[in-house]
Amino acid sequence: MKILVLNGPNLNMLGIREPGIYGTNSFSDLLNLLEKTAWEEHIEIEQYQSNHEGCLVDRIQEAYGRVDGIVINPAAYTHTSVAILDALKAVSIPAVEVHISDVDSREPFRQISYAGLACVKTIKGQGLDGYRQAILFLKDYLSNQKA
Numbered sequence: 001m002k003i004l005v006l007n008g009p010n011l012n013m014l015g016i017r018e019p020g021i022y023g024t025n026s027f028s029d030l031l032n033l034l035e036k037t038a039w040e041e042h043i044e045i046e047q048y049q050s051n052h053e054g055c056l057v058d059r060i061q062e063a064y065g066r067v068d069g070i071v072i073n074p075a076a077y078t079h080t081s082v083a084i085l086d087a088l089k090a091v092s093i094p095a096v097e098v099h100i101s102d103v104d105s106r107e108p109f110r111q112i113s114y115a116g117l118a119c120v121k122t123i124k125g126q127g128l129d130g131y132r133q134a135i136l137f138l139k140d141y142l143s144n145q146k147a
């Protein structure tokens, strides 16, 4: 089973960026968590981070026919990008949306998610552990789909 983990803009600044909201763990701590989860769950995880909307769209398109599931934190593009929503719909790969912070308790504009409309689940406000929870959920979801 292969899962693609996609991260949008400014998530490479984790640990530096607004630690009161996003915590003190760094982006490389997140990469270590992904590697550990892949090893524990016996799955393959590919990860990609970009600050550019089109690059994220390209990566979603490249996943077609190659990847079983997608975990995506589109970051600020969550609230603006119809292109990312359309890309997720185009490939029809089961996807789970993750937000480190609890977007529901923040500014009203963060409560709109375009990407989320194409996702089977959203996990928010769980910190970096949200990515692990999303991977476990997808693994289960994909296994049930095959059965």
Ligand code: DQA
Binding pocket: 009, 010, 011, 073, 074, 075, 076, 077, 078, 098, 099, 100, 101, 102, 103, 110
């Ligand atoms: C975020 C929430 C977004 O509103 C914000 O723009 C981000 C990160 C989160 O993980 O909590 O960059 O997606």
